[in-house]
Amino acid sequence: MYDGIVQDLIDEFGRLPGIGPKSAQRIAFHILQTQSFDVSRLAELLTVVRERVRFCEVCGNITEEERCAICRDPRRDRTLICVVEEPKDVVAIERTRQFRGLYHVLGGAISPIDGVKPEDLSITQLMRRLSAGAVPESGDEPVREVIIATDPNLEGEATAAYLSRLLSAIEIPVSRLASGLPVGGDLEFADEVTLGRAFEGRTKLV
Amino acid sequence: MYDGIVQDLIDEFGRLPGIGPKSAQRIAFHILQTQSFDVSRLAELLTVVRERVRFCEVCGNITEEERCAICRDPRRDRTLICVVEEPKDVVAIERTRQFRGLYHVLGGAISPIDGVKPEDLSITQLMRRLSAGAVPESGDEPVREVIIATDPNLEGEATAAYLSRLLSAIEIPVSRLASGLPVGGDLEFADEVTLGRAFEGRTKLV
Numbered sequence: 001m002y003d004g005i006v007q008d009l010i011d012e013f014g015r016l017p018g019i020g021p022k023s024a025q026r027i028a029f030h031i032l033q034t035q036s037f038d039v040s041r042l043a044e045l046l047t048v049v050r051e052r053v054r055f056c057e058v059c060g061n062i063t064e065e066e067r068c069a070i071c072r073d074p075r076r077d078r079t080l081i082c083v084v085e086e087p088k089d090v091v092a093i094e095r096t097r098q099f100r101g102l103y104h105v106l107g108g109a110i111s112p113i114d115g116v117k118p119e120d121l122s123i124t125q126l127m128r129r130l131s132a133g134a135v136p137e138s139g140d141e142p143v144r145e146v147i148i149a150t151d152p153n154l155e156g157e158a159t160a161a162y163l164s165r166l167l168s169a170i171e172i173p174v175s176r177l178a179s180g181l182p183v184g185g186d187l188e189f190a191d192e193v194t195l196g197r198a199f200e201g202r203t204k205l206v
Numbered sequence: 207m208y209d210g211i212v213q214d215l216i217d218e219f220g221r222l223p224g225i226g227p228k229s230a231q232r233i234a235f236h237i238l239q240t241q242s243f244d245v246s247r248l249a250e251l252l253t254v255v256r257e258r259v260r261f262c263e264v265c266g267n268i269t270e271e272e273r274c275a276i277c278r279d280p281r282r283d284r285t286l287i288c289v290v291e292e293p294k295d296v297v298a299i300e301r302t303r304q305f306r307g308l309y310h311v312l313g314g315a316i317s318p319i320d321g322v323k324p325e326d327l328s329i330t331q332l333m334r335r336l337s338a339g340a341v342p343e344s345g346d347e348p349v350r351e352v353i354i355a356t357d358p359n360l361e362g363e364a365t366a367a368y369l370s371r372l373l374s375a376i377e378i379p380v381s382r383l384a385s386g387l388p389v390g391g392d393l394e395f396a397d398e399v400t401l402g403r404a405f406e407g408r409t410k411l412v
Contacts, residue, residue: 002297004270006259009251015243017236018229025294030223031252032259032268037221039256043249045215046237050245053212053238062238064209088231091208 006032058129060105060122062087070094070103077101079144083126083163085109085151093149101147104129109155110162116155118162126163131170145173152179212238264335266311266328268293276300276309283307285350289332289369291315291357299355307353310335315361316368322361324368332369337376351379358385 002010006028013024031037055061056068063069070076070090080101084090090103106121130143148163150156160176167174179197181190190198208216212234219230237243261267262274269275276282276296286307290296296309312327336349354369356362366382373380385403387396396404 002293003259003268003275005251005255006268009255012244012248012251016233018232019225023224025297026224027222028255029292029294032255038218039252042218043252045211045218046245046249046252049211049215049234049238053209062209062212064211069209086235087208088235091231 055105059103060087060107060125061090061103075100079141080147081126081129081143081145082147082149084149085156085159089149089151099147106150106159109150109159111155111158114155121159123163123166127166127170130167130172143172145175148174148176152177261311265309266293266313266331267296267309281306285347286353287332287335287349287351288353288355290355291362291365295355295357305353312356312365315356315365317361317364320361327365329369329372333372333376336373336378349378351381354380354382358383 009031010021010024010028013019013027014021016024019027031039052064053062054064056063056071057066058071059068061068061070065072077100080099081104082093082099082101083104083106084093085106085108087105090105093099093103104122104126106123106126108116108121110116110118110121130146146163146167148160150159150163164174164176178201179194180201181187181194181198187195215237216227216230216234219225219233220227222230225233237245258270259268260270262269262277263272264277265274267274267276271278283306286305287310288299288305288307289310289312290299291312291314293311296311299305299309310328310332312329312332314322314327316322316324316327336352352369352373354366356365356369370380370382384407385400386407387393387400387404393401
């Protein structure tokens with residue numbers, strides 16, 4: 001609908017996740033009309049980010065170094081490993097400030113529909129990390145617990161089940177994040193599966 | 207929350223309209239992880255688009271030439287001028303395939319709250335275009351009608367009122383797009399102003 005490169009820019013933005021044609025158009029016009037928006041900075045970052053960003057050789061999290069900031073941090077508890085699907089999950093958990101251990105990023109979840117098999121995830125690396133009896137840098141301290149924090153959906157649950165079967169063989173305690181009612185939510189609006197889980201996982205008060 | 211440039215990229219995307227922190231994060235990870243996404247193309251377009259795109263010297267629409275594709279098109283009816291706020295409005299109207307005249311893009315609407323005054327819009331250019339008695343390229347054919355197609359909101363209505371007052375002086379017929387019930391909508395969900403307008407503008411059937 002537009003002349004040449006404006007349409008090209010709209011199309012290119014439209015290829016990004018969560019950006020439909022209308023949003024893409026809005027963004028393109030914003031870039032055209034807002035002089036204060038630094039196009040060269042975004043252009044440079046786009047070029048540089050793919051070259052510089054890689055995955056931590058220990059846990060698979062994103063980093064610009066060989067090891068990510070969390071694996072490098074000497075104050076982290078190296079006897080706890082939290083297994084997540086994606087680097088964004090690391091950030092979500094870090095925000096809670098509840099977990100001070102290390103992570104292992106699988107790079108996805110098992111999903112036969114999307115063709116993601118266990119071999120496509122960094123499960124072998126996880127098993128190697130654990131079967132050494134300890135995380136490489138932890139000295140000789142063994143891993144105390146593996147916390148499985150995959151998403152509470154079909155793929156995440158399947159991955160958790162698969163992992164717990166593998167891990168049961170090497171005798172390291174394995175746990176899974178609790179399912180239940182979201183804090184601040186309304187009981188009447190909870191779906192039946194979540195409510196069922198909340199019953200199963202109820203905690204004793206008195 | 208992320209290491210260096212990944213966070214920079216997320217921040218930069220977060221500056222775009224309609225993209226919150228979560229979407230920005232999702233987009234940044236998509237770019238990092240999807241090898242098929244052509245970062246260099248988006249980067250190049252971003253750099254080139256500001257340099258190359260300008261505003262049509264006749265109507266104010268966006269173009270890479272001196273005049274936009276519509277002003278250059280000899281098949282367009284040069285005696286009809288449709289006044290819109292933004293270049294995106296031109297595209298919206300073009301999609302209807304109902305209008306074959308020329309446009310005039312104001313570059314916004316009068317809005318005292320946002321500090322947009324009539325002088326900030328290309329109203330002088332419009333008056334010059336019309337007071338010549340004809341659009342420059344139309345030979346000697348006078349403009350038959352000016353159709354005001356500003357948005358049906360407070361600012362758009364104020365702009366339409368301002369323009370119609372100016373235009374009444376030079377004796378060119380002026381019209382305004384109809385307000386009424388949106389096609390495919392439900393009467394009961396229409397707001398009272400729209401429904402009121404639909405009554406005012408009712409058309410005779412028999």
